[in-house]
Amino acid sequence: xxxxxxxxxxxxxxxxxxxxxxxxxxxxxxxxxxxxxxxxxxxxxxxxxxxxxxxxxxxxxxxxxxxxxxxxxxxxxxxxxxxxxxxxxxxxxxxxxxxxxxxxxxxxxxxxxxxxxxxxxxxxxxxxxxxxxxxxxxxxxxxxxxxxxxxxxxxxxxxxxxxxxxxxxxxxxxxxxxxxxxxxxxxxxxxxxxxxxxxxxxxxxxxxxxxxxxxxxxxxxxxxxxxxxxxxxxxxxxxxxxxxxxxxxxxxxxxxxxxxxxxxxxxxxxxxxxxxxxxxxxxxxxxxxxxxxxxxxxxxxxxxxxxxxxxxxxxxxxxxxxxxxxxxxxxxxxxxxxxxxxxxxxxxxxxxxxxxx
Numbered sequence: 001x002x003x004x005x006x007x008x009x010x011x012x013x014x015x016x017x018x019x020x021x022x023x024x025x026x027x028x029x030x031x032x033x034x035x036x037x038x039x040x041x042x043x044x045x046x047x048x049x050x051x052x053x054x055x056x057x058x059x060x061x062x063x064x065x066x067x068x069x070x071x072x073x074x075x076x077x078x079x080x081x082x083x084x085x086x087x088x089x090x091x092x093x094x095x096x097x098x099x100x101x102x103x104x105x106x107x108x109x110x111x112x113x114x115x116x117x118x119x120x121x122x123x124x125x126x127x128x129x130x131x132x133x134x135x136x137x138x139x140x141x142x143x144x145x146x147x148x149x150x151x152x153x154x155x156x157x158x159x160x161x162x163x164x165x166x167x168x169x170x171x172x173x174x175x176x177x178x179x180x181x182x183x184x185x186x187x188x189x190x191x192x193x194x195x196x197x198x199x200x201x202x203x204x205x206x207x208x209x210x211x212x213x214x215x216x217x218x219x220x221x222x223x224x225x226x227x228x229x230x231x232x233x234x235x236x237x238x239x240x241x242x243x244x245x246x247x248x249x250x251x252x253x254x255x256x257x258x259x260x261x262x263x264x265x266x267x268x269x270x271x272x273x274x275x276x277x278x279x280x281x282x283x284x285x286x287x288x289x290x291x292x293x294x295x296x297x298x299x300x301x302x303x304x305x306x307x308x309x310x311x312x313x314x315x316x317x318x319x320x321x322x323x324x325x326x327x328x329x330x331x332x333x334x335x336x337x338x339x340x341x342x343x344x345x346x347x348x349x350x351x352x353x354x355x356x357x
Contacts, residue, residue, distance in 0.1 A: 007210065014200045015076045015089065015167040016041040017062070024073035031057040032068070033037050033224035039168075040216075042198045044191065048211040049221035050247070055204045058221070062202065064091045075167060077104055086115075091166035095173040097144040097157045105156050106141040112164040128185050130159045133193065151182045158190070162197070168183040169194070169201045173209065186335055187214055208248050213235060220244050242283040250288035250321075252331050256355075265355055267329035270306050274355045283356045288332040290352040293343045304347040304353060313338055 007116045017039040024032040032054045039045050044308030047055035060066045062073060073081040080088045091112075099108050106127055113123045131138060134155040146155050147168040154174055159170060171190075175183045191214045194201050207213055211218050212232040220235055220243075239245035246253050256267030258276035265274045267284045276282060299305050308326035317322075319334040324346055331346055 011199050011336055012162070012165045012199050013167060014042055014198060015204070017060075017200060017303075018074040018077075018167055020072045020074070020236070022068045022073070024054075024057065024061060024066060024068050030224050032061065034070070035224075035226055036071075036223075037219060037226065037229065039200060039202060040321050041064065041200055043216045044121045044194050044214060045217045045219060046203045046205060046211040046215040047219050047221060048205060048208065048247075049227075051178075051204060053221040054224040055221050058170055059092070059202060059204050062090050062168070063090050063170050076107045078128040089167035091161035091164055091168075092172065093154075093157045093174045093356050096121050097135055097145070097177075099153060099160075101145055103143065103144070103265055104141065105143050105148070106154060108145065109160045109163055112160065113232070114164060115163055116164075126163055127159075130163045132160045133162065135198070136188070149182075151177045154178065154186060158193070162199075167200065168300045169199050171201065173204055176205075176207075183210075188215070201304060206269055212248075220247065222247075235306060239285075242285060242354075245285040245354050246354070250332055251285050251315065252288065252291075253327055254282050254284040254331075255281065257331070268306055268329045268331075271305050272353060273350070273357070276357065277354070280357060285354045285356070286352050288321065288334040289319070291346055291348040293329075293333040293339050293344050293346055295322060295339065295344055298348070302350050303351060304350055306346060306348070308346060310339060310344055311343050312330045 016094055019035055019037045021034045022032055035058060045322055047058060049055050049307055057066060061068050064083065065146060072079055074207060075089060108132045109127050109130065110123045113126060128138065129327050131141065136155050145156065178186065187210060204216065215232055217229060217237050218232055219229050222243050224297040228235050228244045235244060239248065245251055254267045256265045258265055260278050261274055262278040264271045265276065265282055306326045308331065310322055310327050312323040319336055320338045320340060322333040322335060324331045324333060324344060326346060334344060
């Protein structure tokens with residue numbers, strides 16, 4: 001096998017992507033429900049949500065593996081949803097890598113180019129270039145996928161997708177089969193690679209840490225619908241719905257009721273100032289790392305205090321997680337130090353508390 005060229009692929013022509021009113025049904029199940037999105041050119045966008053929320057189905061619709069029942073897909077303002085998958089200018093990296101075990105690494109990567117009748121010399125040059133791009137040595141080209149580690153197989157899968165120079169790169173939970181340390185390393189490498197070549201990328205995951213650490217924009221989905229689109233900071237600190245607030249981070253979710261005068265919410269034995277429809281049910285949320293568990297009787301301004309008892313404390317590496325029973329509701333508090341007392345107060349800044357109808 002020839003030596004690698006000194007200059008790998010460094011830039012791929014890329015495109016913005018626009019989805020308009022995409023809907024997909026499987027029988028009576030609406031897997032994707034009137035989704036409209038705009039993905040900026042060269043951005044890294046993650047579809048995030050629980051299993052069955054529709055994120056992988058939406059990715060496969062973009063790739064051309066599924067045909068939407070309604071809606072349109074545009075790349076560079078050209079409609080592509082009626083085109084076959086191989087003509088769309090997208091390439092997909094699958095969760096299970098989908099490498100051919102009987103082929104060498106070289107043949108796996110080169111497969112897409114051979115389908116396009118590219119000459120042998122150009123294939124070799126491009127394979128060598130993309131191997132440099134994913135930081136794999138030339139000697140791996142003669143190996144079979146079964147002779148590689150999971151992380152190495154994933155690099156080969158990314159190389160196979162990039163070699164056809166797609167305008168949009170699609171990744172369907174590509175790190176879910178790897179152990180935690182390899183996953184963390186490849187997160188950084190995939191993001192660094194994406195920035196270097198500037199390719200529009202859509203990434204599917206159910207792992208919130210993965211989504212927050214890698215993305216320019218995050219699309220949170222549930223039951224086929226888009227719940228919120230925003231930067232990682234926006235969806236974490238300013239959730240638009242109770243679902244988004246509950247899904248991201250270690251979040252306390254309490255059920256409450258608006259008071260008869262509509263000026264406060266009664267929840268877990270405590271009243272919180274909040275205007276709403278009298279008697280209406282509400283959901284009150286705050287994150288485990290936004291509250292403090294204390295034995296002090298002092299109540300600073302602009303906080304909400306809950307009285308409770310500590311039932312369990314777990315050490316989870318960087319913090320102690322306190323499980324506090326407050327009026328028969330379990331509240332989780334992450335603290336850098338362990339509270340020895342059983343009877344405590346949970347202090348939460350008012351601006352950290354979100355109330356949703």
